[in-house]
Amino acid sequence: MGTKCAGMSGLRRLERALTVSELLVLVAVIALLIWVLGPRAFEPVRTRIRTAKCASQLMSIGVAFRLYAGDYGDLFPSALIHDDLWLTNCDETLVYAWRRLSKELGSPRFLVCPGDTRFAAVNFESMTRSNLSYFMSIDASPGVPQMLLAGDRNISSNGVQLNPGLFDPGTNCILTTTKELHRGVACLLFVDGHVTRYRSGQPSERGSSLTIATNRLAIP
Numbered sequence: 001m002g003t004k005c006a007g008m009s010g011l012r013r014l015e016r017a018l019t020v021s022e023l024l025v026l027v028a029v030i031a032l033l034i035w036v037l038g039p040r041a042f043e044p045v046r047t048r049i050r051t052a053k054c055a056s057q058l059m060s061i062g063v064a065f066r067l068y069a070g071d072y073g074d075l076f077p078s079a080l081i082h083d084d085l086w087l088t089n090c091d092e093t094l095v096y097a098w099r100r101l102s103k104e105l106g107s108p109r110f111l112v113c114p115g116d117t118r119f120a121a122v123n124f125e126s127m128t129r130s131n132l133s134y135f136m137s138i139d140a141s142p143g144v145p146q147m148l149l150a151g152d153r154n155i156s157s158n159g160v161q162l163n164p165g166l167f168d169p170g171t172n173c174i175l176t177t178t179k180e181l182h183r184g185v186a187c188l189l190f191v192d193g194h195v196t197r198y199r200s201g202q203p204s205e206r207g208s209s210l211t212i213a214t215n216r217l218a219i220p
Contacts, residue, residue, distance in 0.1 A: 044183075050115040051182045054152065055195045057110050061134070061150060062193040064104035069142045076149075077101060078138040078218075086138055086218065090166040091129045094218040097136055099124050113152055115181045129164060132220035133181075134189075138166070139215050145192035152186040153220055154178045167217045 065076055072080065077100040085093045098111055102124040105111070109120040113133035121127035133153055140149045156162055156176045157169065169175075177186045177199055185199045 047115065047183050050113075051185055051187065051197060053114040054182065054187045055197065057113070058134070058150065058187050058189040058195045059193065060110055061101075061105070062189050062195070064101045064110075065149060065191075066142070066193065067104045068101055074142050076140060076142065078136060079141070081138075086166050086216075090218055091164060091220075094132070094136060094220060095127055095129060097138075097218070098132065099127060113181055113187075116153075129220045135167075135217045135219045137215050138218055140191050142191060145190070147191045148215055148217075149189050149191045151188035152181050154180040154182070154184075154186050155217075155219075162217075162219050164219050167219055169215060169217070 069076055077097045078086075080100075081093060081097060102108075107120075108122075108124050108127050108131060111127075111132050111134060112118055112120040116133040118130055118133055121131040134150050135153055135155070136150050137148055140147045153162075154177055156178050157167070157173050159176050161178055175198070177184050182197075185197050187195055188198050189195050
């Protein structure tokens with residue numbers, strides 16, 4: 001009887017040992033896969049998380065715009081800046097326009113996309129164009145809810161990358177996207193506060209192509 005129990009006990013120890021060995025092999029295989037595949041294996045997940053955070057930030061920016069308009073006669077910051085300033089010095093004027101939302105935003109970190117290589121400014125006073133990820137429409141109005149208001153800077157016009165400065169789309173312009181952010185997706189904020197994730201050639205709630213005639217954009 002004692003011999004039989006001892007044999008059973010030894011068998012259980014062997015089974016446990018085999019289980020631990022198998023677990024170690026599994027861990028080694030997983031570690032090898034991570035080493036071989038590297039960060040690319042997790043990049044799609046990280047991209048989705050960053051895109052979701054970007055969309056959330058733009059929604060907060062939309063709230064800031066509406067709060068500002070409520071205090072300034074139903075006008076957005078860009079409407080209180082003379083056209084000449086946008087035309088002659090768009091970089092500094094765009095920074096100034098975003099700075100006017102400092103009270104509503106609370107922090108300049110909202111103005112840098114989580115997927116961007118740019119860094120947020122320490123404060124609004126020290127902010128420059130290099131601390132911005134988002135363009136701003138200078139023609140958007142609270143009275144036109146479906147008008148494009150702001151969004152990621154990785155946009156292009158008919159496939160041509162937009163340079164920093166004031167972009168006047170004209171009548172035949174179709175916005176497209178570049179791969180600089182979110183693997184070719186651009187998060188776009190509209191006046192009514194909704195945010196869409198737009199990619200060139202893919203349908204969205206605004207159609208397969210985004211036309212923006214009569215809506216000038218200040219690109220950071």
